[in-house]
Amino acid sequence: MKNGFSVLEVILAVAIFMIFSTGAVMTVVQGYNTNRLGTENTVASQFAAEGAEAVRSIKNRGYSNLTNFNAVGLQRNNPGNYWEFKTEGTNNILAHNNSDNYVRTVKVENVNRDGSGNVVSSGGALDPDTKKITSTVTWNFNSARPETTSLISYLSDWRKPIVSGGPIMMVYSKTTSTPFYRIWDGSAWSAEASAQNVGGNINYIVLKSSRTRNEAVLATLDSNGNIYAQVWDGTSWGTPTLMANVGTTFAVYRSFDLEYEKSNDRSVIVFLPNSTSVDPAYRIWDGSNWTPATTITAPPTTGVIRWIETAQNPISTSNEIAMIMLDANIDVYGMTWSGSGWSNMGVATVWDATASTADRKAVDVAYEQTSGRAMFIWGDATATDQYYRIWNSSSLTAATLLDIPASGGVANWVKLVTRPNSNELMYGVQDAKADLNTRKWSGSAWDTDTQHPEYDKAVENITSMNFDLVWETNSANPGKAWILWGDGAAISKKQWSGSAWGSATTLTGSDDTSFIRLKADLNSGAIFAGIYESATSKTDDIWESHLTGGGTSWNAENTIWAGPISAEPVYFRVDISAP
Secondary structure: OOOOOOHHHHHHHHHHHHHHHHHHHHHHHHHHHHHHHHHHHHHHHHHHHHHHHHHHHHHHHOHHHOOOEEEEOEEEEOOOOEEEEOOOOHHHEEEEEOOEEEEEEEEEEEEEEOOOOOEEOOOOEEEEEEEEEEEEEEEEEEOOEEEEEEEEEEEEOOOOOOOOOOOOEEEEEOOOOOEEEEEEOOOOEOOOEEOOOOOOOEEEEEEEEOOOOOOEEEEEEEOOOEEEEEEEOOOOEOOOEEEEEOOOHHHHOOOEEEEEOOOOOOEEEEEOOOOOOOOOEEEEEOOOOEOOOEEOOOOOOOOOEEEEEEEEOOOOOOOOEEEEEEEOOOOEEEEEEOOOOEEOOOOOOOOEOOEOOOOOOOEEEEEOOOOOOEEEEEEEOOOOEEEEEEEOOOOEOOOEEEEOOOOOOOEEEEEEEEOOOOOOEEEEEEEOOOOEEEEEEOOOOEOOOOOOOOOEOOOOOOOOOOEEEEEOOOOOOOOOEEEEEEOOOOEEEEEEOOOOEOOOEEOOOOOOEEEEEEEEOOOOOOEEEEEEEOOOOOOOOEEEEEEOOOOOOOOOOEEEEOOOOOOOOOOEOEEEEOO
């Protein structure tokens, strides 16, 4: 027997050792790679999930923000503390290693459903209330091995009411006897269509949408002095109902207004019943019929009613509507509707017998949204003076002075607007010297001229209401508001930041403008501007601009009608409604 190993045996032993050790090494390396890939997948999945949640937050600010994108990034808006789509967004990259990063994109696309309501990849019918969201993250495991992970989710417009309310609608007058209208579909206005003819050239339009029915009520006052109301039933306009004839002399004043009750959702129209009455009348639309006209005999006013303003109490259980009126003898008086009758709120005498003017709309009323208190406000015969009273559903405060020193003339046109989910109000006044000023009510007090430097000492004219105010309803902009006004050459705009007004800028494409109507949609947060130009404008037309997605960039001029428009005064020939 020989001791030791032969060369062949040594080689064979080494080979066997190499085989087993290589397998062990490969097992260790493979396990390492698997663990590493798992870790990287976890990071990538979390990054993708953040993208999906960011898109959800964009949707929650307004479903209309979900515009279709094939591959776009996301940007965190630090001053506004919200997410937005941004192709070059800085929040699309997450560090991976020295030579590579996780890169995220999101895709937003339409969803189709079959007859059973199932989502299908092809065929079926478009579901306008659902979007497919794909959040994708790519990275390189190594230079030869790219990796991808995706997270798919579906977002629906859950804020859309089960019982659809009335439309977002714009109605306008081409100085003819037929009102024309367009409906907003969430991204654009429909083609022009006609409401029912009312027999005379239309001077004033008031349009309101129902909260619970696909319904809107349109009231008009034409040059013949006829006040008509017609109802949109979701498909077409019904036959106009004649409320009153006030004669041609009073056809230049808006001696009517209408408002829906919050709880019962009935529409109440208040109007001057004839050319000599010192008492207004009212009728109620209950969704099917108009009640007979009933005269309100309580007002102590001594002249024929020229201007009426109404406002809805926002408390869900309330049917209260507040009304303020101004007569030919410059008397001011207010009342409230309880749902069954009118109240003088405990005051049987005229509130002010020396208002600023009877020729212009120098009165308004609006409700604080959380307290349900109504504020009535009007211009007085002293240039800088306006007075207000507050009704808390049981008592009425005394008339209290609001002094605006920058006003060079008496109040001609006033507007009081309500901030959603707040007790704040914004007040605007255009005076007889063409000055434009504002103030904000906090719920307990007015602020001062420090926050409200005068906008303009020479607005477009004094014969028409050249401005309007609106609070933001987009969730990304709580406490912000807008003012737009005709400044003698174009339309200027400013945004209220919550504590002060920003710099004035010009609305793109604007021209000489006499009348502006602003409306914000509570559901989508979109803001709409209906614009009636001055007869001296270059383009001489009616157009609109809108603001969506919580941004600050209004769209370019969108011509609604190419004119020619009316000479001054232009009255109130555009109105916009939203449920």
